[in-house]
Amino acid sequence: MASPYPAEGTIRVDDIGIRFKRNRSGRRSFKDLFADRSRRAKPGEFWAMRHVSFEVAPGEAIGVVGRNGQGKSTLLKLVARVMLPDEGRIEVEGGVAPLIEITGGFVNDLSVRDNVYLTAGLHGMSKREIDAAFDEIIDFAEIADFADTPYKHLSSGMKVRIAFSVIARLEEPILLVDEVLAVGDKAFREKCYRRIDEMLVGGRTLFFVSHNEKDLLRFCRRGLYLDRGELKLDAPIQEVIDRYNADYLVKGA
Amino acid sequence: MTTTTAAPSPAQRRSAAERYWRSLWLLTVRDLRVRYTTSFLGYLWSIIDPLLMACIYYFVFVLVFRRQGTLGEEPYIVFLVSGLLPWMWFSNAVTDCTKAFTREAKLLRSTTIPRTIWVARMVLSKGIEFVISIPVLILFAVVFGAAFHWQTVLWLLAVVLQAALLMGIGLIVAPLVVFFRDLERAIRLVLRLLFYATPIVYSFDQLDHLGAIKTVAAFNPLSGIMGLYRSAFFPQDLDWFSVGASALVAIVLLVVGVFVFRGSIRTVLKEI
Numbered sequence: 001m002a003s004p005y006p007a008e009g010t011i012r013v014d015d016i017g018i019r020f021k022r023n024r025s026g027r028r029s030f031k032d033l034f035a036d037r038s039r040r041a042k043p044g045e046f047w048a049m050r051h052v053s054f055e056v057a058p059g060e061a062i063g064v065v066g067r068n069g070q071g072k073s074t075l076l077k078l079v080a081r082v083m084l085p086d087e088g089r090i091e092v093e094g095g096v097a098p099l100i101e102i103t104g105g106f107v108n109d110l111s112v113r114d115n116v117y118l119t120a121g122l123h124g125m126s127k128r129e130i131d132a133a134f135d136e137i138i139d140f141a142e143i144a145d146f147a148d149t150p151y152k153h154l155s156s157g158m159k160v161r162i163a164f165s166v167i168a169r170l171e172e173p174i175l176l177v178d179e180v181l182a183v184g185d186k187a188f189r190e191k192c193y194r195r196i197d198e199m200l201v202g203g204r205t206l207f208f209v210s211h212n213e214k215d216l217l218r219f220c221r222r223g224l225y226l227d228r229g230e231l232k233l234d235a236p237i238q239e240v241i242d243r244y245n246a247d248y249l250v251k252g253a
Numbered sequence: 254m255t256t257t258t259a260a261p262s263p264a265q266r267r268s269a270a271e272r273y274w275r276s277l278w279l280l281t282v283r284d285l286r287v288r289y290t291t292s293f294l295g296y297l298w299s300i301i302d303p304l305l306m307a308c309i310y311y312f313v314f315v316l317v318f319r320r321q322g323t324l325g326e327e328p329y330i331v332f333l334v335s336g337l338l339p340w341m342w343f344s345n346a347v348t349d350c351t352k353a354f355t356r357e358a359k360l361l362r363s364t365t366i367p368r369t370i371w372v373a374r375m376v377l378s379k380g381i382e383f384v385i386s387i388p389v390l391i392l393f394a395v396v397f398g399a400a401f402h403w404q405t406v407l408w409l410l411a412v413v414l415q416a417a418l419l420m421g422i423g424l425i426v427a428p429l430v431v432f433f434r435d436l437e438r439a440i441r442l443v444l445r446l447l448f449y450a451t452p453i454v455y456s457f458d459q460l461d462h463l464g465a466i467k468t469v470a471a472f473n474p475l476s477g478i479m480g481l482y483r484s485a486f487f488p489q490d491l492d493w494f495s496v497g498a499s500a501l502v503a504i505v506l507l508v509v510g511v512f513v514f515r516g517s518i519r520t521v522l523k524e525i
Contacts, residue, residue, distance in 0.1 A: 020523060081365045084519045096365070104359030107283060109291045114283075121279045122364050124272065 008094035009058030009173035009205040011079055016088030017050035018074060048074055049229040052088075058173065061206040063220030063237050065244045070226045072209045076100060076178050079207055095124060095172035102163035108152035112143065112162060115151050119166050133169050140191075141165040161188055168195050174205045193218070213241055269367075276366040277373050284378040299382040300389050303337040310454050325456045326487040328397040334390050336453035339415060339482050342383035343475065344444050349375040350423035351430045351437045358525040368518055372423035376416055394486060404484035404491060411481035414496075418474050418503040424510030428517040431524050451475040456483075456490055471495040474502040 022044050049071040056062055064072045077083040078090055080098040105119040116137055120130045138147055141161040146154060154162070175196070196219060200206055210216055216223065216237055223240030225233040233243050289295040311330055314320045325332040353371045354361060361371065394401065430436045450473055452460075457476055460467040470476055477492065477499030484491035 018523075077362070080363075082362050083522050086519070098363055101359050101363040104363040107287060109287050110283070114286065118279055118283055122276055122360075122366060 007058045009203070010091070010093040011056040011174065011205065011207070012089075012091040013052060013054050013079070014089045014091075015051055015053050016078065016085040016090060017047055017052070018078065018083070018085050018087075019045045019047045022046055047229055049226075050087075052226075052229075052231045054224060054231065054234055056205055056207070058093075058205055059200075059203045060222060061200055061220045062208065063216040063223045063240070064207070064209045064226060065216065065223055065240050066226035067248070071229045072226055073178060075224075075226065076176055076207065076209050079174075080176050092174065094174060095170070096174045096176055097123070097167050097170040097172040098176045098178075099164065099167050100176060100178045102167055103159055106151050106159065106163060108150070110151060111148045112138075112151055112154070113147050116162070116166055119163075120169070123167070123170050124172075125170065129171075137162070137165045137169050140168070140195075142188075157185065157188075164192060168192070168199070173203075174207065175199055177206065177208045177210075179210055216241060273367050273370065277370050277377060280370065280374040281378045281381065284374065285381065296385065299341075300386045303334065303341045303386070304389070306337055307333045314454070324459075325454070326483075326490065328399055331390075331393050331397050331399040331486055332456070332483070333454065334393050335483055335486060336451075336479055338383060338386050338390055339411070339479065340448065340451070340453050340475075341386075342379050343415065343419065344448070345382075346376050346379040346419045347422055347426065347440065347444060349379065350419075350426050351440055353423065353427040354431050354521060354525055361522075361525060369424065369514065372427050372514075373420065376419045376423060380412070380416060380419075399486045401485060402488050404481075404488050407481045407484055407491070410496075411478050414474075414481070414500055414503055415478050417507050418478070418499070421503060421506030421508075421510040424514040425506070428514060428521045431521050432517075447473070447475070452479050456487075457492055457495060458490070471498045472502060474499040474506070 052071075052075070064075060066072050074083065076098075077100065078085055079092060080096050080100060081090075081092065082098070082100070105122060106115045107118070110118070113134075116134065117127070117130055120133075120137075121127070125133075138144055141158065141164070143154070143158050143162060146158065151159070177196070193215075196206070200219065206219060208216065208219055220237045223233070223235060223237040224231060225235075225240045225244055227247070233240055235243075288298075292298060294301070307330060310333055314324050315329055321327075321329065350372055353375055357371065361368075393399075426436070426440065430440075450470065452470075457467075457470070457480055460470055463470075471492075471494060477496035480491050480495055
């Protein structure tokens with residue numbers, strides 16, 4: 001059984017940091033462009049996240065907790081590899097199904113069918129795999145009559161449904177969820193949750209960002225509490241939520 | 254650094270190169286499909302522009318200034334079209350590269366395909382439009398009686414050189430535009446200048462009396478490439494020195510482009 005490779009679904013984050021410009025419209029020089037990997041933040045920059053380390057085992061479900069602007073989404077993007085850290089290393093074994101900006105890849109002028117093939121293809125599915133999954137994807141989104149309708153003519157609810165449906169069908173070992181589930185009606189949300197449950201049972205790793213305590217408790221066993229770009233607590237989810245509530249209530253008082 | 258050392262399960266994990274081409278192809282087909290399903294004239298648009306320009310120059314130089322025979326080669330209209338079609342590929346691809354990141358910001362933020370694809374797809378989709386406009390040139394050549402020479406095979410070399418050149422320029426321009434939005438306009442000006450600095454309405458030989466300027470012009474990477482395209486009908490236009498210079502400049506730009514792109518992508522991803 002022993003494999004020389006770490007198992008698919010493992011996420012290893014080792015002392016990562018990322019910095020941003022404080023003032024987006026600030027004056028730029030050519031030197032800023034080539035982000036040097038020095039450990040010092042230049043004037044006008046701040047570390048949005050620093051010295052964060054943790055490891056996620058395959059099949060684990062992790063919830064990320066923190067107030068707005070404390071680096072939750074940034075962490076998710078770093079794990080999804082759509083952003084690169086300025087220091088430290090992130091190792092992600094296997095592919096990622098990112099429920100982030102899910103409607104981003106859809107083109108208004110093309111039909112739903114074309115869009116499904118395009119988006120699923122960009123996330124690494126082959127044409128044959130998409131052929132096989134196509135009906136299921138459309139059914140899940142409950143838009144069977146609209147497969148050949150231009151995407152722009154769908155209602156906003158349908159748009160989100162089809163987008164979720166495509167990403168949720170990806171056979172990747174890691175699932176990233178960024179509060180997208182706040183959209184859609186209640187019935188569809190319940191369906192999405194059941195789908196995530198199924199995927200968890202199937203052994204997927206889940207990385208979940210949410211403000212919703214109920215959702216966090218439903219899916220996650222372990223929690224990460226991010227505060228001011230630091231990992232303040234890495235513990236069972238209930239403990240993390242309690243700590244977060246305690247801090248939040250004190251600050252709110 | 255983000256590294257992936259996934260356990261190999263060959264059936265599922267396709268090779269990196271294969272995935273690169275597949276994603277590139279998907280996006281390119283998407284571009285073309287959007288273009289051809291949303292506009293009524295579709296295909297015609299990719300040839301109307303160069304044809305209109307050819308008509309204008311023909312009118313000005315041949316009919317108004319009566320420079321027939323002293324400008325470029327005969328038949329002048331074939332000479333014009335054979336230069337204008339590759340120019341359209343060049344200028345449209347460079348213009349599109351300035352929007353490579355901004356136009357697809359959302360997709361860029363949600364997929365992990367190799368990021369040079371965002372530039373490569375611009376070069377490829379405009380390249381395909383160029384290729385499908387070639388029949389128009391053949392039509393003109395037949396109608397106006399221009400002979401095809403063996404040098405027609407050099408088109409392959411010309412296409413490869415032009416693609417490499419565009420890739421190099423795109424890799425430099427695309428990330429820079431994210432930081433300096435003004436660059437988008439500046440590039441439009443540079444393209445206009447470059448149009449006249451390139452042997453398109455005239456031939457490279459006609460720079461002979463300008464001495465030093467001709468030597469400088471040889472390093473305009475488009476000079477040699479235009480010579481290659483034109484040699485199919487006008488073998489005397491082929492100048493291997495300028496072809497060599499073009500190849501050299503294209504390779505240098507490509508290498509610089511790879512470095513600029515690699516060095517800046519981290520910051521680009523934060524900005525978009």
